[in-house]
Amino acid sequence: MKFLFHFGRYLGLIRQAFKQPQxxxxxxxxxxxxxxxxxxxxVGIVAIISVFMGAVVAIQMAFNIDTPxxxxxxxxxxxxxxxVLEFSPTIISxxxxxxxxSRIASxxxxxxxxxxxxxxxxxxxxxxxxxxxxxxxxxxxxxxxLVAMSMILSIGGGWIAGATTRLFPTADYxxxxxxFFRLYDISYAFIKTIVFAFIIASVSAYNGYYTKGGxxxxxxxxxxxxxxxxxxxxxxxxLLTQILLS
Amino acid sequence: xxxxxxxxxxxxDRKVLENVSVxxxxxxxxxxxxxxxxxxxxxxxxxVGLIALDKGEVYYDGREFSKMSFYQMKEIRREIGxxxxxxxxxxxxxxxxxxxxxxxxxxxxxxxxxxxxxNFCLSRVNLENVNKMLPSELSGGMKKRVAIxxxxxxxxxxxxxxxxxxxxxxxxxxxxxxxxxxxTLEYNxxxxxxxxxxxxxxxxxxxxxxxxxxKIWWEGNKHNILHTENKELQDFVFTSELTKRxxxxx
Numbered sequence: 001m002k003f004l005f006h007f008g009r010y011l012g013l014i015r016q017a018f019k020q021p022q023x024x025x026x027x028x029x030x031x032x033x034x035x036x037x038x039x040x041x042x043v044g045i046v047a048i049i050s051v052f053m054g055a056v057v058a059i060q061m062a063f064n065i066d067t068p069x070x071x072x073x074x075x076x077x078x079x080x081x082x083x084v085l086e087f088s089p090t091i092i093s094x095x096x097x098x099x100x101x102s103r104i105a106s107x108x109x110x111x112x113x114x115x116x117x118x119x120x121x122x123x124x125x126x127x128x129x130x131x132x133x134x135x136x137x138x139x140x141x142x143x144x145x146l147v148a149m150s151m152i153l154s155i156g157g158g159w160i161a162g163a164t165t166r167l168f169p170t171a172d173y174x175x176x177x178x179x180f181f182r183l184y185d186i187s188y189a190f191i192k193t194i195v196f197a198f199i200i201a202s203v204s205a206y207n208g209y210y211t212k213g214g215x216x217x218x219x220x221x222x223x224x225x226x227x228x229x230x231x232x233x234x235x236x237x238x239l240l241t242q243i244l245l246s
Numbered sequence: 247x248x249x250x251x252x253x254x255x256x257x258x259d260r261k262v263l264e265n266v267s268v269x270x271x272x273x274x275x276x277x278x279x280x281x282x283x284x285x286x287x288x289x290x291x292x293x294v295g296l297i298a299l300d301k302g303e304v305y306y307d308g309r310e311f312s313k314m315s316f317y318q319m320k321e322i323r324r325e326i327g328x329x330x331x332x333x334x335x336x337x338x339x340x341x342x343x344x345x346x347x348x349x350x351x352x353x354x355x356x357x358x359x360x361x362x363x364x365n366f367c368l369s370r371v372n373l374e375n376v377n378k379m380l381p382s383e384l385s386g387g388m389k390k391r392v393a394i395x396x397x398x399x400x401x402x403x404x405x406x407x408x409x410x411x412x413x414x415x416x417x418x419x420x421x422x423x424x425x426x427x428x429x430t431l432e433y434n435x436x437x438x439x440x441x442x443x444x445x446x447x448x449x450x451x452x453x454x455x456x457x458x459x460x461k462i463w464w465e466g467n468k469h470n471i472l473h474t475e476n477k478e479l480q481d482f483v484f485t486s487e488l489t490k491r492x493x494x495x496x
Contacts, residue, residue, distance in 0.1 A: 022351055022352075023350075023351060026350065026351065110337075111337075114332055114334060114337075115330040115331070115332060115334040116334050116335075116336055116337070118291075118296055118330065118334065119328065119330060119334040119336075121296060121323075122294055122296070122323055122326055122328045122406075123323060123324070123347075123348050123351065123352075124319070124320035124321070124323035124324045124352075125351060126316070
């Protein structure tokens with residue numbers, strides 16, 4: 001019952017958020033501000049995680065392929081596939097659910113408990129459209145760029161790992177990267193990323209938007225935002241993988 | 247004029263407002279007073295539509311507000327200014343951006359015109375040279391004054407104040423009260439103030455409703471409140487040593 005209540009209210013919030021904005025120019029500015037807050041501010045953490053993620057995948061592959069029956073270029077191929085299909089879209093989205101999700105939930109939660117959302121409503125502004133819509137749109141625009149950057153850096157990280165440890169030759173790694181390439185894999189990754197971006201922004205916003213109480217409840221909303229968006233991402237990841245790859 | 251008729255509101259099993267009817271007059275400072283937890287703020291939020299009524303009606307100059315959809319309410323809400331207990335200033339905007347915010351959202355004024363209006367409103371609340379400060383850099387009294395400036399920036403017909411001088415020192419509280427009274431007269435607004443501060447009651451209470459356990463218990467003004475025979479109101483009014491001294495001797 002509780003799940004149905006929250007799911008119904010979540011759908012209601014999304015419906016409210018996608019209503020006609022008050023003034024287009026203000027919303028475009030809001031979207032740009034949110035792109036900076038939610039996206040550009042995450043470049044550093046995404047870059048660091050991606051380089052190390054790619055390096056670890058490549059090294060693990062190199063250690064696991066110790067038979068001459070499997071060609072060395074498999075390291076590059078598997079690194080690319082792992083990164084493009086799963087690590088960059090899903091792991092980076094989970095990282096962003098933690099970083100961006102908690103920010104969105106605590107920002108809206110604080111605005112709720114300090115009556116800033118009420119103030120917007122009193123002015124005749126739809127708070128859901130004004131506060132939630134720009135965050136959703138900004139995340140859906142900026143997250144694919146972050147994931148694309150993550151893919152490139154992860155593959156680069158794999159190459160750095162190989163070059164510095166001399167576990168595999170660069171030529172084999174590059175050959176593997178170019179082998180059996182399907183453009184659909186990239187589309188699949190970006191479809192997942194855009195759906196995950198929607199989940200991160202909307203689920204976290206929902207948790208913040210309906211906060212009641214004070215500082216303790218804002219903290220709780222922030223935690224719930226991260227937990228529920230992460231669980232939703234993992235669940236939807238399974239569904240999308242089944243639908244898109246079957 | 248704002249009218250609330252037979253308003254009922256419950257939260258779960260707890261009845262917060264019971265058959266509350268109020269007439270809030272234009273050009274007057276209308277006060278809703280009472281102890282904490284008696285339903286004052288809930289009544290205020292019911293009147294502005296932030297809380298849905300269980301029963302009853304709210305009229306703004308004859309327009310039935312309580313039956314309107316969110317989009318119909320928007321038209322009336324543009325005529326409303328509201329001062330929240332904590333100011334409710336937008337943290338990410340500086341003082342002048344906060345005051346200009348309603349103008350940016352609802353008018354086609356140029357930036358220079360909006361700035362002019364913001365400066366006028368800020369000077370009206372005796373605040374100058376604070377335009378670029380963020381809300382976090384302001385004192386409690388300054389926040390309230392910026393919130394008043396934002397509330398009057400669109401020339402509202404109705405002004406609602408939720409405990410405007412809570413947490414303020416007596417001098418600043420007096421200043422805020424004076425400001426509310428002056429603005430009400432100047433713009434001929436219908437002003438509604440929720441308070442439990444007896445200084446405010448005696449200074450600006452041109453029409454007073456005393457709310458007790460969700461019911462209107464007494465109605466009057468600052469001149470006859472000290473002569474009340476109502477036991478609960480007497481307990482509320484004559485609590486401090488100072489107000490006890492004001493008690494008329496029979």
